[in-house]
Amino acid sequence: MSFKSLTACLLLALPAPALAQETAKANFINMSGEKNGEATLTQTPGGVLIELSISGLPAGQWVAFHVHQTGVCDHTTAHDSAGGHFNPTNAEHGYLAANGPHAGDMPNQHVGADGKLEAQVFNPMVTLDDGDNAIRGKALMIHGGKDDYKTQPTGDAGNRQACAVIE
Secondary structure, X not given: OOHHHHHHHHHHHOOOOOOOOOEEEEEEEOOOOOEEEEEEEXXXXXXXXXXXXXXXXXXXXXXXXXXXXXXXXXXXXXXXXHOOEOOOOOOOOOOOOOOOOOOOEOOOEEOOOOOOEEEEEEEOOOEOOOOOOEOOXXXXXXXXXXXXXXXXXXXXXXXXXXXXXXX
C-alpha cells in the first residue's frame, strides 16, 4: 500500500469534527434595572434550548415565561418597552387556545422558595437567526404570575418581573 493510500484510509477512519453550535446570551434585569440573571440559548435541529438562571423572583410561585417582540428592556417602563409576545403568525395566545399557541408561548416555570429560577426550556417554534421565527434581538420575559394558557393576548400572566435582550 502506498503512503498516499494509507493516509487516505487513516483520514476516513477519523471521526468527523463536531459542528459548532449556534448560541446566544441574554442578561435579565429586574424592575430596578439591576442584573438578576442570565440565559444561554442554543439552536438545535428542532428549535431553541433556553437555559436560564434568575434570582429575586416571587418565591414559591409559578411564573409565566415568554418571548417578547422587541429587544428593549427598559425597567423605567416596567419592561413595557419589550412590546407584546413574539407572534409572527398571528396565532392565538396559549396552549389551550383553539388557534394557539404562538411562537412566544412557553410553559410556566416554578420559582423556588429562595426566589431563584433555574430551568431548561425547549421552544420548537423558534430559531435563533433563520426565517420569520428568529428570536435574536427579541426579549425573554418573566411575569409575576402564571400563564393560564388561554386568555388573550397575554395569558393573564401578571406584571413583568425580569427582562433580557437576546444577543
